Amino acid sequence: MTTGSAVAAEAAQQDEFNPFEAMRLRFDVAATALGLEPGLRQVLSTPDRELTVAIPIERDSGALEVFKGYRVQHNTSRGPCKGGIRFAPDVNLNEVRALAAWMTWKCSIVNIPFGGAKGGVICDPRDMSRAELERLTRGYTLGIMDILGPDRDVPAPDMNTDENTMAWIMDTYSMHVRRTTTAIVTGKPISIGGSRGRREATGRGVMIACREALKKLGLRPEDTRVVVQGSGNVGGVGAMLMHREGYSIVSMSDMYGTLHNANGLDVPAVLAHLQEKRRLEGYGEADYLKNSEQLLLDCDVLVPAATENQITSANADKIRCKLVVEGANGPTTAAADSILEDRGIVVVPDILANAGGVTVSYFEWVQDRAGYFWTEEIVNSRLEQIMVSAFQDVDAAAEKHGASMRIGSYILAVDRVAQVYRLRSQHAS
Numbered sequence: 391m392t393t394g395s396a397v398a399a400e401a402a403q404q405d406e407f408n409p410f411e412a413m414r415l416r417f418d419v420a421a422t423a424l425g426l427e428p429g430l431r432q433v434l435s436t437p438d439r440e441l442t443v444a445i446p447i448e449r450d451s452g453a454l455e456v457f458k459g460y461r462v463q464h465n466t467s468r469g470p471c472k473g474g475i476r477f478a479p480d481v482n483l484n485e486v487r488a489l490a491a492w493m494t495w496k497c498s499i500v501n502i503p504f505g506g507a508k509g510g511v512i513c514d515p516r517d518m519s520r521a522e523l524e525r526l527t528r529g530y531t532l533g534i535m536d537i538l539g540p541d542r543d544v545p546a547p548d549m550n551t552d553e554n555t556m557a558w559i560m561d562t563y564s565m566h567v568r569r570t571t572t573a574i575v576t577g578k579p580i581s582i583g584g585s586r587g588r589r590e591a592t593g594r595g596v597m598i599a600c601r602e603a604l605k606k607l608g609l610r611p612e613d614t615r616v617v618v619q620g621s622g623n624v625g626g627v628g629a630m631l632m633h634r635e636g637y638s639i640v641s642m643s644d645m646y647g648t649l650h651n652a653n654g655l656d657v658p659a660v661l662a663h664l665q666e667k668r669r670l671e672g673y674g675e676a677d678y679l680k681n682s683e684q685l686l687l688d689c690d691v692l693v694p695a696a697t698e699n700q701i702t703s704a705n706a707d708k709i710r711c712k713l714v715v716e717g718a719n720g721p722t723t724a725a726a727d728s729i730l731e732d733r734g735i736v737v738v739p740d741i742l743a744n745a746g747g748v749t750v751s752y753f754e755w756v757q758d759r760a761g762y763f764w765t766e767e768i769v770n771s772r773l774e775q776i777m778v779s780a781f782q783d784v785d786a787a788a789e790k791h792g793a794s795m796r797i798g799s800y801i802l803a804v805d806r807v808a809q810v811y812r813l814r815s816q817h818a819s
């Protein structure tokens with residue numbers, strides 16, 4: 391039998407792990423600091439639209455199975471909705487809602503003309519063939535097609551989706567509107583309207599955000615030990631780029647386990663091993679640890695680049711770094727924020743640190759609409775400019791309000807969206 395206090399503790403923990411609550415808690419602090427009017431407060435903390443679709447798919451066995459998919463559009467004040475689509479067994483509406491809101495704030499921070507959305511399909515992509523994934527992607531696209539469009543809502547990759555998924559979305563949409571519409575989705579293969587530099591963009595943005603934060607702390611990349619949680623499109627690319635900049639990457643992980651070498655990993659060799667074996671385990675030049683041990687390793691910078699709810703009230707007091715740079719969305723719970731802040735650990739928040747991906751998605755959308763494609767140098771230098779000024783804007787907002795960078799990032803983001811809302815509102819004076 392569970393006691394009353396155990397139930398209360400469990401409820402508190404469930405709230406801690408509800409990403410939409412985590413978003414709302416930070417939003418509320420920022421809204422109060424800005425003196426946001428109560429009506430606008432309600433508008434900006436409520437998603438504009440939530441669509442749930444059933445996706446019947448024929449499995450390779452011939453059996454028919456129905457999957458469930460979501461698309462949540464959080465806010466369109468600043469422009470069409472933008473945001474990725476994830477495929478995972480634990481996708482749920484509160485998560486998709488939070489991720490959609492984070493997209494609104496992220497686009498606002500890097501000052502690109504989009505609102506926020508997110509999509510997800512409950513499925514286990516590891517159990518599905520490529521043909522099944524294609525049918526699922528096409529079925530999902532048809533299910534949400536009424537609310538998509540280059541001027542309405544533009545999806546992109548997220549967890550367990552990639553450029554192939556985006557090509558199928560582009561094709562399905564184009565067939566139904568009877569014209570090739572490359573700007574319907576970003577993160578596509580370059581040969582069908584993708585942007586140079588998009589695949590690396592989130593990792594590159596993480597590297598730039600980390601460098602700017604280190605400057606503030608008076609640290610140099612050459613003297614900095616980094617632990618990277620995750621080795622996918624954000625963690626793997628981020629680790630590689632940081633390795634090239636001279637950082638010592640002392641640990642990387644995948645969903646099965648963690649590599650650790652206090653003298654620094656040979657990141658290209660680790661990634662080559664991962665590519666060949668599909669997992670990090672078995673890489674020789676490092677210890678192999680349990681994932682629960684990774685976040686507690688001694689380092690200067692911790693880059694959580696895997697998933698939500700990793701730094702929590704249960705481990706935030708044991709983390710041993712000076713700086714956290716959030717590559718994933720929502721890796722730190724709101725309860726952990728205050729523990730890290732009390733301990734003087736600086737957090738470069740997700741909606742700033744991982745905004746490089748959507749920034750180059752914006753470049754892709756612009757290039758598709760213009761039909762004119764940029765060099766990788768141009769993409770990277772424009773990304774660099776945007777990330778550096780976004781960092782400075784967040785930092786300035788945090789300083790002005792005497793707040794952490796987390797709260798500073800929400801203050802900046804919410805203020806920009808609120809200003810546009812007021813300008814477009816019929817009640818504006």
Ligand code: GLU
Binds near residue numbers: 576719747
């Ligand atoms: N899924 C990525 C994110 O969370 C990219 C979104 C996009 O490019 O639209 O930021």
